[in-house]
Amino acid sequence: MDDIKRTAIVIAALAVLLLISSSFVGSNIMNRAIIIGVGVDKLEDGVRLTAEIVSPGNGSEQVGTYSKIVSANGRSVGQAIQKIAELTGKEASLGRCLLIILGQDFYENTDFADTIDYFINSDSFKESSAICCCEGSAEELMNKGPAVAQSVSLALTTLLQDQAKKVAIVTNTLLDYTLSQKNMLKTGFLNKVKFLPSQNTDSNKPDQEQGFFTINDLTVFRDNNFDCDLTPDESIGLALFNDKVLGDTFSSDASGKLLTVNVNSKKIDKKIKDGEVTITIKLFVKLARTDSADVEGVFVSQDKKEIPKETINDITEQARQLSQAVIDRQISQNFDLIKIHDLYRQKQGSNKELENKPMEEFNVNLKVEVIEK
Amino acid sequence: MDKNRIGINQLALLYLLSIAGGKFLTLPSILAKDVGHDSWLVLLFSFLWDAICLVFLLFAVRLNQEKQLDISAILDRTVTKVVSKIVMAIFFAIFIIRANILLSSCYKMFAVTFDVSTNWIVYVIPIVVISFFAVKLGFNSIARTTQLLFGIIFICVFVLVFSPISQVEFTSLLPVGEAGWGKILATSFTRSFWFSDYLFIYFVFDSIKVNKNRVFAPVIVAFVIGAVLTVLMNAMFVALYGDLAQDFDLAMTKIGVYFVSNSSNGRWDWLTLSIWLMSVIIKIIVFIYCAYKSLEKIFGFNKDKFNWYAGVFIVALLMLPMFISADVVLSTVVMWGLVPFVLVQYLLPIALPFLTKLALRKEVANG
Numbered sequence: 001m002d003d004i005k006r007t008a009i010v011i012a013a014l015a016v017l018l019l020i021s022s023s024f025v026g027s028n029i030m031n032r033a034i035i036i037g038v039g040v041d042k043l044e045d046g047v048r049l050t051a052e053i054v055s056p057g058n059g060s061e062q063v064g065t066y067s068k069i070v071s072a073n074g075r076s077v078g079q080a081i082q083k084i085a086e087l088t089g090k091e092a093s094l095g096r097c098l099l100i101i102l103g104q105d106f107y108e109n110t111d112f113a114d115t116i117d118y119f120i121n122s123d124s125f126k127e128s129s130a131i132c133c134c135e136g137s138a139e140e141l142m143n144k145g146p147a148v149a150q151s152v153s154l155a156l157t158t159l160l161q162d163q164a165k166k167v168a169i170v171t172n173t174l175l176d177y178t179l180s181q182k183n184m185l186k187t188g189f190l191n192k193v194k195f196l197p198s199q200n201t202d203s204n205k206p207d208q209e210q211g212f213f214t215i216n217d218l219t220v221f222r223d224n225n226f227d228c229d230l231t232p233d234e235s236i237g238l239a240l241f242n243d244k245v246l247g248d249t250f251s252s253d254a255s256g257k258l259l260t261v262n263v264n265s266k267k268i269d270k271k272i273k274d275g276e277v278t279i280t281i282k283l284f285v286k287l288a289r290t291d292s293a294d295v296e297g298v299f300v301s302q303d304k305k306e307i308p309k310e311t312i313n314d315i316t317e318q319a320r321q322l323s324q325a326v327i328d329r330q331i332s333q334n335f336d337l338i339k340i341h342d343l344y345r346q347k348q349g350s351n352k353e354l355e356n357k358p359m360e361e362f363n364v365n366l367k368v369e370v371i372e373k
Numbered sequence: 374m375d376k377n378r379i380g381i382n383q384l385a386l387l388y389l390l391s392i393a394g395g396k397f398l399t400l401p402s403i404l405a406k407d408v409g410h411d412s413w414l415v416l417l418f419s420f421l422w423d424a425i426c427l428v429f430l431l432f433a434v435r436l437n438q439e440k441q442l443d444i445s446a447i448l449d450r451t452v453t454k455v456v457s458k459i460v461m462a463i464f465f466a467i468f469i470i471r472a473n474i475l476l477s478s479c480y481k482m483f484a485v486t487f488d489v490s491t492n493w494i495v496y497v498i499p500i501v502v503i504s505f506f507a508v509k510l511g512f513n514s515i516a517r518t519t520q521l522l523f524g525i526i527f528i529c530v531f532v533l534v535f536s537p538i539s540q541v542e543f544t545s546l547l548p549v550g551e552a553g554w555g556k557i558l559a560t561s562f563t564r565s566f567w568f569s570d571y572l573f574i575y576f577v578f579d580s581i582k583v584n585k586n587r588v589f590a591p592v593i594v595a596f597v598i599g600a601v602l603t604v605l606m607n608a609m610f611v612a613l614y615g616d617l618a619q620d621f622d623l624a625m626t627k628i629g630v631y632f633v634s635n636s637s638n639g640r641w642d643w644l645t646l647s648i649w650l651m652s653v654i655i656k657i658i659v660f661i662y663c664a665y666k667s668l669e670k671i672f673g674f675n676k677d678k679f680n681w682y683a684g685v686f687i688v689a690l691l692m693l694p695m696f697i698s699a700d701v702v703l704s705t706v707v708m709w710g711l712v713p714f715v716l717v718q719y720l721l722p723i724a725l726p727f728l729t730k731l732a733l734r735k736e737v738a739n740g
Contacts, residue, residue, distance in 0.1 A: 123623060
């Protein structure tokens, strides 16, 4: 009797195991189109989505090919992604997507809140993905070849997420951008990617245009609508307000010798006192050499002082003018990229009056200090 | 040997895993919807009430060391058998609802994070089988499993919580108390259902093994660590996601996904998340165990034999999420049952030392 019972239990356990294992349906990676970057362009009635797809297991034909660019049309981004799945015969997977590029016609002439919501509200989409806009169409940009990399999405992501912080360019993640469009004046920025052609040295793709991407131009958006472009000086000035962005470079011949200094660390202090906002920017700099241009952070040992006082004064004035340019533009265009509203919100909480308070009503006092370290 | 026997250190570890196990899923977004960036304060207050109740509960555990009466025996002798059964019925409702909500969150997390789709029945059955197996083997089996897995689970919790900390701007949490202290306290009451993770202690009340009267230290330390981690994780979540926090149902998934920004890192959050999920599964097993034990105490089943009617009843109730969403349950059933739930979550532990003393006195008087 015991033996029969044991056998029955084993058979029942096997049956349950079989039932359970066959009911957990995973997706075969061979059947997935892993999208690492998407570009969105405007169509008359909808959008054209361009996706850079890494599709493993395509066999020997994939040797030497890192990714493929596929474009599809749809009334919305969701529909266009579905179309890509139809075209490729694979399930479109966006969990590894690193980059979103908005084409010029799309961002200049569309309210793209729905597109942003589509990405940010997806549970598996990384809201730490980089987001930018571009000159011309996103599809064209994604079909160009980076001169020193194999993938447009990876090259741009590295530029936006890593390199930008070392060369004094402010960037945004999808999360930061989305929050900027919901808070206070609902204004934020995106980097505008431009393509600089160079000679094509890739014998595998002789017809593809190759070159470099620049990301130092910034475009301002208000409630997911195009607002204005910043000038180069304003873009550099904005980086001065961000202590996580380093590598600002200044040149000066005030001492009679042309010297270049790098900003190695920053300290930004924002205070509200007697109804006035005081922003103090402390730049810790070092004389630029071929061997000492590294970003070193706050905790560095003291070194010998090499920068003449005249140079320090001149750089201080340059930095002050650049940062003042941002403040002036914020007032004239009524946007808030240096988060003055947020400073007040932290102190008094949010309310409708503060949310809509124009920039000209804030009294901002700017102090810039340059310290050799 | 008593198969339900649990050492005080095992109890502390299980308690710590229970605290961190369930509050990193849907609770942060619910609280963000209620009070915005002040949600961490709601947690702080809720843990404060928990701390007070826990001290009383542990005091009762210490009083009960010699005679080792079980919870129904204490209630039967002090507040009558009818009240005792009502209390057990409330416990049963709490555990079944909590198990269902956790199961629903895990189900969604599996689908979203690991891209695995399955049907509810096939997903729930293995967990129920393990839970019933734990009922059969005794609470000690859950405690030993916790001991075994604790180290690796906790490493993953630390990695998940502390990885994005450098990217969080905690000034987003200012001004403190913006939602209003009254509203924060009220939310701490209306969301109390999510707290009091010590409830399982009632069901091992007669089986806790204490070394040299050391009841308080291990459990309190576990509680403090669990509470600090949970508050920190919640603060990070609302600071990072701001106004969007209320839209993200699964906080831990989002935090895990946020940090893996670069392609070279891969999706290592899958590894840490899947290991951390074991603590949620352990918590669900504890809930199902306690739900079964509540039924056992209500109907007086034979303790040595698994009751299949009770098992089938519990399985049937765990199928409810196929028909009612967790949101509906939280906004209706949990709100209707708030007062009775609060009675057993907060009033009972405070009264328990007195009830235990009374029951022990009666025990002595009866010989």
